[in-house]
Amino acid sequence: MINSGRDRILQAAAELFAANGFTATTTRDIAERAGIKQPSLYAHFKVKSDILRELLLETLRPGVERGEALAAETGRPARDRLTELLDFDIRVLFTGRRSVAVLGVLPEVRAGQFAEAHQLRERLRDAYAGLSREVLTELGHPPGDEYLKRIAGIVFAVVESISLRRYEDPDLDVEDAVRDTTTAILRILGA
Amino acid sequence: MINSGRDRILQAAAELFAANGFTATTTRDIAERAGIKQPSLYAHFKVKSDILRELLLETLRPGVERGEALAAETGRPARDRLTELLDFDIRVLFTGRRSVAVLGVLPEVRAGQFAEAHQLRERLRDAYAGLSREVLTELGHPPGDEYLKRIAGIVFAVVESISLRRYEDPDLDVEDAVRDTTTAILRILGA
């Protein structure tokens, strides 16, 4: 059901969380935007944080799956696989029916509670790190662990920044974002 | 006074805001970390948001001043000036006695209220955009307005990501951060 009550709630919450943060968004705000009364939320979610929890998992899972598959794949240049992951990941952020944006970067997500989402994010980061290592190696510059960690940190930051960039410029075009981001990241890696 | 009550409050608040966000940080949390009782905060700040306000302005002002000066300067390669701004800006984030980190990216900062800080952030972004345009031009690729906006968005995102990267790896070394970030950004610009 695309427009079920539950879905309306998730949609509304995603937009509000992205705009104002988790704690600053009240259950009343969410309910109002979803077109129901505040207590009705609790017919769908046990507690407020479960809404964010579901949004986070939903947003992260596709990228993690694809990322780990691509990182494990062999026999194809890492550069191509990294490009493919970026393409996939960025499109999820744009075409997902939610404006899931910034969610992964919300400070509240770091503080306890959302361990599962945090873990998924780590796995996605690892996928990017693994592909980055391979790309660097292909280019004749196999990185040390320390250096890889730092450079992959920047790469992942650029990926995650898409949410914020899109938030600040709602007209940002998907194709532009995919192309610019991919180019930037390949250049950061020295390609 | 480096350890005046007021300063202890700012220090405590900066750390808590960065870790948990603005709304999720209570005035009691701040007071406790500052070693005073909650109502004593109000001898120093009229309202809670004034604490964040001051932290934001304090963090942004030096970079803005330096950035606008460097962007206006002529007769020196833009590449050198951009490098200098990055060096300065990143060191402020690291050596500032506050862990001002993520503050600029807090969602709550976007929603109304902190207009002055928002404006400073725009000016800093403009300084980076201006220098980026010059660098691209020096390289023989004068950008169109649209392209510049997008590429400068990525550049600025990399700069701002330092806060988060440092938060996630508190051992991150200043010199490494300066070098890696500068290299990444110059590469993004095609240098």
Next chain:
DNA sequence: GTCTATACTGTGATAGAC
């Protein structure tokens, strides 16, 4: 599954003594 009514708690902020 949605509503009205409401309980309970946490939070920002003030009053006023020291």
Next chain:
DNA sequence: GTCTATCACAGTATAGAC
């Protein structure tokens, strides 16, 4: 400028009827 005491309100969540 710090404290204790306290207020007023906002916010999450529950109860129970429809």
